[in-house]
Amino acid sequence: MHRFWWLLCALHHVIWAAIMLISIEAMPPEPPVRCDKNGCNLYNSYGVWGDRKECRVQNVTYPTTEEELRLAVAYANQNKLKVKVVSQFSHTIPKLACPATSSGNSMLISTAKYSSSIEIDAKNLAVTVDAGIGLRRLIDAVEEAGLSLVAAPYWEGVSVGGLVSTGAHGSSWWGKGGAVHDHIVGLSLIVPAKQSEGFAKIIKLEPKDQIFNAAKVSLGLLGVISKVKLSLEPRFKRSIAYNFTDDAQIENIYMDHAKKYEFADITWYPSKHTSAYRYDNRVPLNASGDGTYDFLGFQSNSILISKSIRATEKTMDNGRSLGGKCTMAASFLGVKKLVANGLKNGLIFTGYPVTGSQGKMQTSGSCLYSTAADNSCAWDPRINGLFFYETTAIFPASKFGDFIRDVKKLRDLKPENFCGVDIYNGFLIRFIRASEAYLGQPEDSVVVDFNYFRADDALTPRFNQDVWEEVEQLAFFKYGAKPHWAKNRNLAFLDVQKKYPNFNKFVAVKRQLDPQNLFSSEWSDEVVFGKEGVKSDGCALEGQCICSEDRHCSPGKGYFCKPGLVYKEARVCRYSSSSPSPFSVGSGSDKNDL
Numbered sequence: 001m002h003r004f005w006w007l008l009c010a011l012h013h014v015i016w017a018a019i020m021l022i023s024i025e026a027m028p029p030e031p032p033v034r035c036d037k038n039g040c041n042l043y044n045s046y047g048v049w050g051d052r053k054e055c056r057v058q059n060v061t062y063p064t065t066e067e068e069l070r071l072a073v074a075y076a077n078q079n080k081l082k083v084k085v086v087s088q089f090s091h092t093i094p095k096l097a098c099p100a101t102s103s104g105n106s107m108l109i110s111t112a113k114y115s116s117s118i119e120i121d122a123k124n125l126a127v128t129v130d131a132g133i134g135l136r137r138l139i140d141a142v143e144e145a146g147l148s149l150v151a152a153p154y155w156e157g158v159s160v161g162g163l164v165s166t167g168a169h170g171s172s173w174w175g176k177g178g179a180v181h182d183h184i185v186g187l188s189l190i191v192p193a194k195q196s197e198g199f200a201k202i203i204k205l206e207p208k209d210q211i212f213n214a215a216k217v218s219l220g221l222l223g224v225i226s227k228v229k230l231s232l233e234p235r236f237k238r239s240i241a242y243n244f245t246d247d248a249q250i251e252n253i254y255m256d257h258a259k260k261y262e263f264a265d266i267t268w269y270p271s272k273h274t275s276a277y278r279y280d281n282r283v284p285l286n287a288s289g290d291g292t293y294d295f296l297g298f299q300s301n302s303i304l305i306s307k308s309i310r311a312t313e314k315t316m317d318n319g320r321s322l323g324g325k326c327t328m329a330a331s332f333l334g335v336k337k338l339v340a341n342g343l344k345n346g347l348i349f350t351g352y353p354v355t356g357s358q359g360k361m362q363t364s365g366s367c368l369y370s371t372a373a374d375n376s377c378a379w380d381p382r383i384n385g386l387f388f389y390e391t392t393a394i395f396p397a398s399k400f401g402d403f404i405r406d407v408k409k410l411r412d413l414k415p416e417n418f419c420g421v422d423i424y425n426g427f428l429i430r431f432i433r434a435s436e437a438y439l440g441q442p443e444d445s446v447v448v449d450f451n452y453f454r455a456d457d458a459l460t461p462r463f464n465q466d467v468w469e470e471v472e473q474l475a476f477f478k479y480g481a482k483p484h485w486a487k488n489r490n491l492a493f494l495d496v497q498k499k500y501p502n503f504n505k506f507v508a509v510k511r512q513l514d515p516q517n518l519f520s521s522e523w524s525d526e527v528v529f530g531k532e533g534v535k536s537d538g539c540a541l542e543g544q545c546i547c548s549e550d551r552h553c554s555p556g557k558g559y560f561c562k563p564g565l566v567y568k569e570a571r572v573c574r575y576s577s578s579s580p581s582p583f584s585v586g587s588g589s590d591k592n593d594l
């Protein structure tokens, strides 16, 4: 008995020590640029780029002032180096920030240390910040001055320069709308210049300038953004309630919903026939309530729990266990309902509505600061936790209803196929307004985001991948949705330039400001010009291509290139237990076709 007890204690110590070992490196996310004796590498926050190749650069520089930023651009220009900016966060999924070249002539400018200045102009309701400043610091500073930033992404682990560069947004069809770049009223850009001008110069842009519309969403292609000036409003509060209800009407009421509530959004859980409507409007500052929105998906998770969820999900995917996935989705949805997605009246959620100040209700990311030793963001690449794809498609508002109708048709063939997406956050539906930005949305738009399981190994097919591929192709090709610049797999960018009526105007400004293409690289070209590359074996598995032959899937593992079930023009990798016969959908021989 005693001996057994002692053994238990020892075991406890071993487990505890193991937890400590994991956590010592696990607390805040790792810096995205990491160097070893052979040079430096850039990673994104998920630890891997779409192509899974590294991004190796020769020189990384950390300017602290605008003049040092200018000198860094001058150095790149003088030495004919490919150059890109990256923030302290590097939360963008496509490989936009990578300047690497095979010849090795590349450098990175990090804005991680360029983050000292926040100048608030209360009289004119504006704030000007260094582009490296994190979103949370900006929000806290303006709120303290009695003001509010109206639009911001839901995730706060981003820099101001990075978020405006990629068109990041929250959700609103009111006022200037949910995209942050539509609230910019001034911007300074550092661009290459002639030798007589010192090889680089700072240009200050205002809304009246013709290149302002190119610079608002510039994907880092025009130069380095040093300062961003954003418009503000007097501080206000919001009152939020979720209505978890059936999903029958989404396609008929999404527009009314967006018109009725200033910060409306909708989360759709297709496998559960459930949608959660967010009723979210401003209330006066003296309304009672000091709530917060600490979005559940961005809360810190116990590392052991994140790892075990991942392990379970992996086992179920390998075992093709839809039942298991559906149980998991149901229990996660139950938790979300119970805790109102992370809304808190005080320390916890006690009931709707939750009222709190704008600064605490729009944007969150508490996992970034987790102090508990064994916690981290669920996707931290060091813990083998969640690993997923994120597809984000932006639709002209009027086309979105038909997209939902098609997805519902696909869902109705076999609702269990959609449990995988409901394990994550279902389909998050948000709203942004028409923008003047050349690479922004030309009309009022609806944005849909969904996350889904990604295999650890690029050549491992995922059981339900045909479903996500079909939804992806419905969005981007049947309905002409545009990919969010900071998310998505490569195929979403195919022909993207044709979808932007002002794309050529953007290219003309790029030629004017960066005639030697220093701020472009083969990696950003792949995204921005959306060309289909050489199709290699297995390329469709990771969204590097759309399959046209079985070898683009994984015939050896039973995944063949087949037409979509609802969108027949789609080409997807589908599991089939019977012998390969491409494009044989409808033969009925294939019990896993649906």
Ligand SMILES: Cc1cc2nc3c(=O)[nH]c(=O)nc-3n(C[C@H](O)[C@H](O)[C@H](O)COP(=O)(O)OP(=O)(O)OC[C@H]3O[C@@H](n4cnc5c(N)ncnc54)[C@H](O)[C@@H]3O)c2cc1C
Pocket: 045, 084, 085, 086, 087, 088, 089, 090, 091, 092, 093, 096, 097, 111, 131, 132, 153, 154, 155, 157, 158, 159, 160, 161, 162, 163, 164, 165, 166, 167, 168, 169, 170, 219, 220, 221, 223, 224, 225, 226, 486
């Ligand atoms: C968990 C998570 C949640 C997210 N939620 C949302 C959301 O709710 N809404 C939304 O719209 N997006 C969302 N995103 C996407 C996110 O907003 C973008 O990825 C954002 O661009 C990241 O900012 P960053 O500072 O990490 O930029 P980086 O990834 O460092 O850079 C992004 C791009 O901007 C360029 N760049 C960065 N700084 C500068 C500069 N100073 N001058 C010129 N170019 C620059 C880089 O070269 C690169 O091309 C989310 C991402 C994650 C990982």
Ligand SMILES: *[C@@H]1O[C@H](CO)[C@@H](O)[C@H](O)[C@H]1NC(C)=O
Pocket: 059, 060, 061, 071, 072, 075, 107
């Ligand atoms: C890196 O770039 C900086 C300019 O930002 C330059 O001063 C420095 O010499 C470069 N270092 C190397 C090793 O090239």
Ligand SMILES: *[C@@H]1O[C@H](CO)[C@@H](O)[C@H](O)[C@H]1NC(C)=O
Pocket: 243, 245, 246
């Ligand atoms: C929730 O939404 C449904 C469907 O639109 C509606 O019938 C119901 O009244 C709503 N509930 C609340 C509390 O608003």
Ligand SMILES: *[C@@H]1O[C@H](CO)[C@@H](O)[C@H](O)[C@H]1NC(C)=O
Pocket: 284, 286, 287, 288
């Ligand atoms: C809030 O202030 C307004 C005047 O600015 C007043 O009419 C209203 O009664 C106040 N409400 C509360 C809840 O104190």
